[in-house]
Amino acid sequence: MTMLATQLKYDLIMFFREIFYLVFTVIVPPATYLFMGQLFGGETYGGDLSYVQFYTPSFIILITFSVVFFAFGFDQVMNRSLGIEKRISVSPVNMRTILLSNIIKSVIITSLGFMLITSIGIAVYSLKISLADFFSAYAVFILITAALLTISSAIYSFFKEMKSALVFSIVIFQVVLFTADFTVPVAQMPQFVQWIANLNPIYHINHIFIDVWNGLFVLNTETTISLAYLTLLVFVSVLLVSRRAKV
Amino acid sequence: MPNIIVKGLKKAYGNKQVLKGLDFTAEQGEVIAVIGKNGAGKSTFLETLMMIRDFDEGTVNLFGKDVGSLGAKGVRELKKDLSIVLQPTNFYKNLRVKELLELFRSYYGKSADVKATIRDFELQEHLKTPFDKLSGGWKQRVALAIAFMSSPKLVILDEPTTGLDPYMRDVLWKNIIRHNKEHNGTILLSTHYMDEVERYCDKVMLIHEGQSNVFDTPANLLAKTGHTSINDFYLDRIGEKEAVR
C-alpha cells in the first residue's frame, strides 16, 4: 500500500515534469478551446448547440485522449524500451501495482483536464450545466477513460521501439484532431475523411459525450451503432491485452 | 549450503544455442567474476539468475529454492534477497537521485536505508540532479547504490564498471568490496577488465562455447596454466579455440 502511494506520487511528479506530455495534454487542448471560442463563439453546432455546449465536452474528450495515449500508452513503451521496466521487474514488486498506479495517475490527470476545461468554460464562456448533467457526464467520462485505457494498452502492446511509438502517437493525434469533430466539422469535409471519422472511435465517443453533457442522449440507430462499435473495440482490446500478458 | 547452484543450464534463442549445459556454484560471501567474449552468454546467464529470463533445460537453485518450481509470489520473495545492476542500466529519467532512492526503498520495504546509502556511496553532491542529467559514471554509481541499499544476500552486476574512468572504477570497487565485507554478501559480476578479476575477485568463471570453461581462483588458474596475468590466459584460451575451429 505504501508502495502504491509512493509509486503514484512519483508517477504524477514525472508527468508534470515532462514538457512533452504537458504540451499535448494541458496546454494545447485548453488553448485551442479558448482560441476557437474567440473565433467561432457565436455560431451554433450540431443542430442548435452553442459553442460551449458543443466544444466543452469535446475538449474534455481531447484531453482524455491525449493523456491516455501519450502519458499512459506511449509512456509504457518508453519505459519498456529503455529497460526501466526490466530494472523494476528484478525488484520485489508486483508489476500489477505499477500498472495500477499508472491507471490511477491517468484517471487523476484526465479528471483534472475535465475540471480545467469546465472551469475555463464557466469563467470565459459563461458555461451552464445542471448538477445532474454534470454528475452523469462525470460518470460517463470515467467509463470513457476506462475504455480508452484498455484500447491504448492493446495498441501500444505492439510497440517495442520508442521512436516508432512516438511517430505513431503524433500521427494518430493529428488524425484524431481532424476526424473527431474537434476542429472543422467532419460533415463539411471530403467523403474519405468522413469514412475515417466513422472508423475513429474518438469520433463516436465525442458525440456520445456531447449528448450526455447536454442531457440529450437517447438510444437511436446512430448511438446504438456507436455503442456497439466501441464495445467491440474494447472487447478485442481486452483479448489482445490478456493474450499478450500470457506470452 | 551454497547460495547458488546451477546444473546443466541450457538456453537457446531460436536455433542459436547460447548456453549448452553450464554448471556453477557460489558460496556465501564470495566475489565471483564471469568473463567471456562479447556474445558468449554472460548477460544471458546473469539474467537467468535474476529470474527475468526463461531457460530451456537444467536447474537453477537460489538460497536452497528451485527457481523453476516457484510461483510468482515465491519469485518476489526471493527477489528481496537479490539486487542487480543491469547492462545497460536505466531509471526513470526525470526523477532526481534522492527520489529514485525513495522509490526503490518503497519496493524493498523498511529494510532499505536511504541515509546510509547516501553516505556510503557519497551521493550528496547530486541528490537533486535528475537521473538523465548525470554523467555515465554517476549513473552507474547510483545504480550500484540502489542495488546495495537493501543489503541483499546476493548482488548480480552485469558489467558494472564498463565505460568508467580508472578513478571511478576504483570508487565503485571499494564500495563493492566494503559491502561484501560488511554483509558477507555474495557478489557475482561480469567484466571485460581482467585486472579487476586479479585484484578483487575470489573466483573467476570463463564462459566459452556455452559452457563453464574454467572456474577457479585467479591464483590457482595462473599457477596451473603458467600465465603471468589473467589477460594472457584469456587471450590464450579464447584465441586457441578460435584457431582450432
Ligand SMILES: Nc1ncnc2c1ncn2[C@@H]1O[C@H](COP(=O)(O)OP(=O)(O)OP(=O)(O)O)[C@@H](O)[C@H]1O
Ligand atoms: N533476446 C534475445 N534474442 C535473441 N538473441 C539474443 C537475445 N539476447 C541475447 N541474444 C544473443 O545471445 C548471445 C549471447 O548474448 P549475451 O547478451 O548473453 O552475451 P554477453 O556475453 O553478455 O555479451 P557482451 O559481452 O557483449 O555483453 C548473443 O549472440 C546475442 O546476440
Ligand SMILES: [Mg+2]
Ligand atoms: Mg552482456
